[in-house]
Amino acid sequence: MKERPFWETKTLAEMSAGEWESLCDGCARCCTLKLDDEEGHVFFTSVVCWVLDHDRCRCKHYPDRHKLVADCVELDADNVAKLNFLPTSCAYRRVAEGRGLAWWHPLVSGSPDTVHEAGISVRGKVVSELDVHPDDLESHIVKWVEA
Numbered sequence: 800m801k802e803r804p805f806w807e808t809k810t811l812a813e814m815s816a817g818e819w820e821s822l823c824d825g826c827a828r829c830c831t832l833k834l835d836d837e838e839g840h841v842f843f844t845s846v847v848c849w850v851l852d853h854d855r856c857r858c859k860h861y862p863d864r865h866k867l868v869a870d871c872v873e874l875d876a877d878n879v880a881k882l883n884f885l886p887t888s889c890a891y892r893r894v895a896e897g898r899g900l901a902w903w904h905p906l907v908s909g910s911p912d913t914v915h916e917a918g919i920s921v922r923g924k925v926v927s928e929l930d931v932h933p934d935d936l937e938s939h940i941v942k943w944v945e946a
């Protein structure tokens with residue numbers, strides 16, 4: 800009988816460091832700038848952190864990200880369920896909520912390209928925060944990602 804994969808048998812807290820890292824689908828939706836309102840609703844924008852490589856959808860300075868970007872939040876098994884800015888598609892959130900991984904997740908499809916092919920990643924849809932005035936952020940709110 801085929802062994803069930805680790806994301807179906809382990810909780811986030813039980814995963815090894817390698818398993819944890821591999822769980823990220825590479826969408827980079829969490830690297831977009833967000834706005835919120837007084838009721839705590841989160842609105843995603845098409846503006847991304849200046850450190851993101853748009854095409855690869857990967858952080859250009861991953862080991863030093865917290866030194867470079869003060870509000871880059873480190874995900875862990877405890878905070879995933881509490882953070883209100885992770886998209887519904889986020890693999891960590893899906894596992895925490897018992898929804899499993901989607902077909903386009905690289906661990907399921909076996910390819911790092913499916914997250915882009917399925918239109919889940921930010922590739923081709925975003926601009927750098929270096930090119931947008933902070934006062935204009937509201938005009939960049941998008942509907943293709945949900946919190």
Ligand code: SF4
Pocket residue numbers: 822823824825826827828829830874885886888889890891
């Ligand atoms: S939203 Fe979740 S799965 Fe997507 S890049 Fe961020 S941490 Fe990874």
Ligand code: SF4
Pocket residue numbers: 829830848849850851852857858859860861864865867868871872
């Ligand atoms: S520092 Fe890297 S991981 Fe953090 S928000 Fe920016 S691009 Fe994303």
